[in-house]
Amino acid sequence: xxxxxxxxxxxxxxxxxxxxxxxxxxxxxxxxxxxxxxxxxxxxxxxxxxxxxxxxxxxxxxxxxxxxxxxxxxxxxxxxxxxxxxxxxxxxxxxxxxxxxxxxxxxxxxxxxxxxxxxxxxxxxxxxxxxxxxxxxxxxxxxxxxxxxxxxxxxxxxxxxxxxxxxxxxxxxxxxxxxxxxxxxxxxxxxxxxxxxxxxxxxxxxxxxxxxxxxxxxxxxxxxxxxxxxxxxxxxxxxxx
Amino acid sequence: xxxxxxxxxxxxxxxxxxxxxxxxxxxxxxxxxxxxxxxxxxxxxxxxxxxxxxxxxxxxxxxxxxxxxxxxxxxxxxxxxxxxxxxxxxxxxxxxxxxxxxxxxxxxxxxxxxxxxxxxxxxxxxxxxxxxxxxxxxxxxxxxxxxxxxxxxxxxxxxxxxxxxxxxxxxxxxxxxxxxxxxxxxxxxxxxxxxxxxxxxxxxxxxxxxxxxxxxxxxxxxxxxxxxxxxxxxxxxxxxxxxxxxxxxxxxxxxxxxxxxxxxxxxxxxxxxxxx
Numbered sequence: 001x002x003x004x005x006x007x008x009x010x011x012x013x014x015x016x017x018x019x020x021x022x023x024x025x026x027x028x029x030x031x032x033x034x035x036x037x038x039x040x041x042x043x044x045x046x047x048x049x050x051x052x053x054x055x056x057x058x059x060x061x062x063x064x065x066x067x068x069x070x071x072x073x074x075x076x077x078x079x080x081x082x083x084x085x086x087x088x089x090x091x092x093x094x095x096x097x098x099x100x101x102x103x104x105x106x107x108x109x110x111x112x113x114x115x116x117x118x119x120x121x122x123x124x125x126x127x128x129x130x131x132x133x134x135x136x137x138x139x140x141x142x143x144x145x146x147x148x149x150x151x152x153x154x155x156x157x158x159x160x161x162x163x164x165x166x167x168x169x170x171x172x173x174x175x176x177x178x179x180x181x182x183x184x185x186x187x188x189x190x191x192x193x194x195x196x197x198x199x200x201x202x203x204x205x206x207x208x209x210x211x212x213x214x215x216x217x218x219x220x221x222x223x224x225x226x227x228x229x230x231x232x233x234x235x236x237x238x239x240x241x
Numbered sequence: 242x243x244x245x246x247x248x249x250x251x252x253x254x255x256x257x258x259x260x261x262x263x264x265x266x267x268x269x270x271x272x273x274x275x276x277x278x279x280x281x282x283x284x285x286x287x288x289x290x291x292x293x294x295x296x297x298x299x300x301x302x303x304x305x306x307x308x309x310x311x312x313x314x315x316x317x318x319x320x321x322x323x324x325x326x327x328x329x330x331x332x333x334x335x336x337x338x339x340x341x342x343x344x345x346x347x348x349x350x351x352x353x354x355x356x357x358x359x360x361x362x363x364x365x366x367x368x369x370x371x372x373x374x375x376x377x378x379x380x381x382x383x384x385x386x387x388x389x390x391x392x393x394x395x396x397x398x399x400x401x402x403x404x405x406x407x408x409x410x411x412x413x414x415x416x417x418x419x420x421x422x423x424x425x426x427x428x429x430x431x432x433x434x435x436x437x438x439x440x441x442x443x444x445x446x447x448x449x450x451x452x453x454x455x456x457x458x459x460x461x462x463x464x465x466x467x468x469x470x471x472x473x474x475x476x477x478x479x480x481x482x483x484x485x486x487x488x489x490x491x492x493x494x495x496x497x498x499x500x501x502x503x504x505x506x507x508x509x510x511x512x513x514x515x516x517x
Contacts, residue, residue, distance in 0.1 A: 018507030019514075059496055061503045085482050085496050086242065086292055106478075108449065120460065 003071065004033040005174055005205045006057070011066030011081070012229075013052050025229035026052040030066070032207070032224040034174065039196070039206040041216040044226035050209045051101065053226070054176045056081070057207070058098045059088045070096070073173060093121055097172030099180050103163040107152040111137065111162050114151055118170040129169075136165040139195065141188050156183035164192065168199060175199075177208035181215060193218055244328055245433060245465045246291040246314075251323030253309050256280030258321070266488060268508065273304060273488040282489045283309040287323070289484060289494065293432070294463040298480030298497060300470060300512075306489040307469045311435040314467070315354045316344045327351070329432065349379040353426030353464075357438035359418035362425065363410045369396065369421045370406035376428040395424040399454060416447035420454070427458065434466045440475060452478050473516045477501060485509050 011030040016023050027049025034040045042050045055061040057068055057080055068080040072095060078087060092098075097118070105114050115133035120126065137147060140161040146154065151162045164180050181189045196219055200206065210216050216223060254262060259278035266273050266282040273282045284306035291297050299307040312318045314325060314336070325336040329351055336344070356362040363372050373392040382388050393403045399420040401413075410418050419439055426434055436455065440448040456479060459466060468479050476483055476497060483500045485493040485508070493506040504510045 015503070016505075018510055055502070060498045062495070062499055062505065086290075086295075088496060089295075089481055090242065108453070 002035055005036050005071050006032075006034040006207065007067075007069040007071075008032050008053075008057070009067045009069075011053065011056060011068060012064050013049065013056055013061055014064050025231070026061075027056075027226060028229035030224075030226060033222070034205045034207050035221070036173075036205050037200050037203045038221040039200060039208055039219050040222040040224060041220035042207065042209050042224055042226060043213075043216060045228060047228045048226035049229065050226055051178055054098065054178055054207065054209065057176060058092070058096065059083075070174065095173045096176070097167045097170060097174070098176045099164055099167035099178060101178040101182070103151055103159045103166075105151050105162075107150045109150055110148045111142065111151050111154075112147045114162055115165045115169055118166060122170060132169055133165065136169055137162070139191070140165055141191060157185065157188065160184060161188065161192075164195075168195070171199070171202070171204065173203075173205065175204055175206045175208075177206060179209050179211050182211045189215070242292040242294065244290055245293045245295075246328070247326040248290075248314070249288050249324045249326075251287040251310070251313065251325065252285045252321045253283045253306070253313055253318060254280050254285075254321045255283055258282075267490050268487040268492055271488070273306070284313070284486075284489045287486075287491055289491075291433075291465055291467065293465055294459070295482070296459060296466045296468060296480045298468050298470065298476040298483040299486060300473070300476050300483055300500075301486035302471055304488065305486040307486050308437050309489075310486075311354070311437055311467055311469050315352055315435050316348055317354075327433070349376065350429050351431050351433065353429070353431040353434040355419065355422045355426050355434070355436045355439045357441050359410065359415070359422055362422040363418065365409055365411045367409070368407045369401065369410050369413070372410065372421060373425050373428050376425050380429045391428070392424075395428055396421070398458075399424040399427075400450070414447075416443050416451060419443070419451055423451075423454065423458075427462075427464075430462065432463075432465060434464050435469075436466060437469045438471070441470070441472070455479060473501070473513065485512070 009031050012028050013026040014023050015026060030053055032040060042053060044050055052061060056063045059080060063081040066081060070078050070080050072078060112130055112133050115136060116129035119129040142158060142161050151159050160183055167175060181192050256279060258280040261277045262275040262280050262282055263285060265275050265277060287310055299310060301307045309318060313320050320337060327334040327336055370392040373395055374388045377388045377391055393406060396406055397403055401417055401420045410421050440451050452475060458464060470476060480497045483497045484491055487508055493509050500509060501513055504513050
């Protein structure tokens with residue numbers, strides 16, 4: 001039996017909004033495992049907290065309870081829900097990548113720079129990083145005339161491919177993907193599927209949210225279904241009063 | 242990554258203070274002025290670590306104590322109580338146990354500061370190049386030609402026209418003055434840099450260029466930085482971790498994206514919600 005690279009148990013997240021006097025549950029009692037060279041798909045209706053799980057793993061959200069055990073390249077186990085900020089930053093730099101749903105980028109950075117950045121942050125060479133970035137962009141069908149332009153002006157699908165290239169360039173050990181193909185045409189979607197299959201073959205572990213059940217079928221070894229959290233007593237009270 | 246700075250229980254009270262100062266001030270009572278003795282609790286019990294090459298943000302409104310904090314670390318102010326260790330290669334310095342000469346040496350050689358007000362960081366009686374030469378002279382360089390060449394390089398790196406190096410910074414725009422300050426701060430290649438509201442009050446386009454420059458320098462030289470600002474945009478662009486201060490206290494700290502997307506404290510939630 002292989003050991004998982006990521007093992008989540010009892011993960012819940014609530015948002016306490018002080019000024020509104022509300023507590024909003026986002027995901028509840030999530031348990032899942034991700035293995036090297038495999039893809040675990042997170043499925044469930046809108047509001048089931050799929051994105052929240054990814055953000056909690058990356059610590060963009062502070063988990064309310066539960067364990068997120070990550071096994072690093074040296075076989076040490078870190079609970080990402082409890083680890084120090086410096087440890088999280090180190091893992092983000094070296095091992096854990098996140099392709100978010102929307103690309104946030106500066107209007108004065110070119111697509112090539114945006115994609116190359118994770119390599120530079122690891123201390124990579126500027127020219128080599130630019131070369132790898134161009135390879136990925138052409139692999140993902142991003143027209144060369146756009147490479148020197150800021151993605152701020154790109155279409156949704158183009159932005160998404162830039163975002164994906166940026167997430168893949170540093171070959172993380174664990175890759176979190178939030179709807180990486182939502183605005184892509186079928187041909188480009190096929191390219192992305194091929195690419196994800198290829199990096200799976202290299203041993204990268206993935207936890208992904210997909211728009212299409214078909215993609216889940218094509219790519220996922222495991223499927224985890226989330227249900228929207230039940231409303232808390234406090235919420236019900238606020239609703240009836 | 243190795244630790245470069247360790248701050249433990251740092252406090253600064255202006256005035257004599259009384260036993261009730263701490264309990265009578267802070268975010269809960271919305272004031273940093275002690276109602277019993279009139280002392281100002283500018284910062285109380287601040288603790289954090291900074292790692293090599295890391296950029297830490299300190300965010301808060303005016304009066305939150307964020308500037309007091311960096312000014313104390315740069316020896317512009319003396320703390321009331323607290324300990325700060327600075328790790329420099331093999332050496333370890335206990336900042337507030339040093340004598341004045343040792344503190345001056347660290348300030349001139351191993352730390353750099355960029356102030357919001359260029360008058361604090363630059364000598365307007367001498368040229369831009371002269372300002373940098375002043376700092377280089379304090380280090381090991383003493384050959385005139387070498388100093389001039391190094392000053393020219395630093396100004397070129399911070400995008401100040403070398404042809405203008407013999408002019409007084411008085412004649413420069415606000416953005417250019419900040420660039421000269423950055424060049425001066427970097428002259429001795431310090432491993433630790435303090436930036437106190439360096440882009441506040443500048444045009445947006447100028448702000449962006451200066452922030453980009455700061456990021457480039459951090460990537461090239463691996464300089465650790467503490468960035469003090471009230472501007473969420475600066476925090477988002479520059480920092481990996483953020484400390485939120487109010488009325489002299491740390492009310493929240495965390496990874497910058499977490500502070501911005503999932504702030505825990507009511508005050509931080511309001512601050513983030515008021516972003517433009």
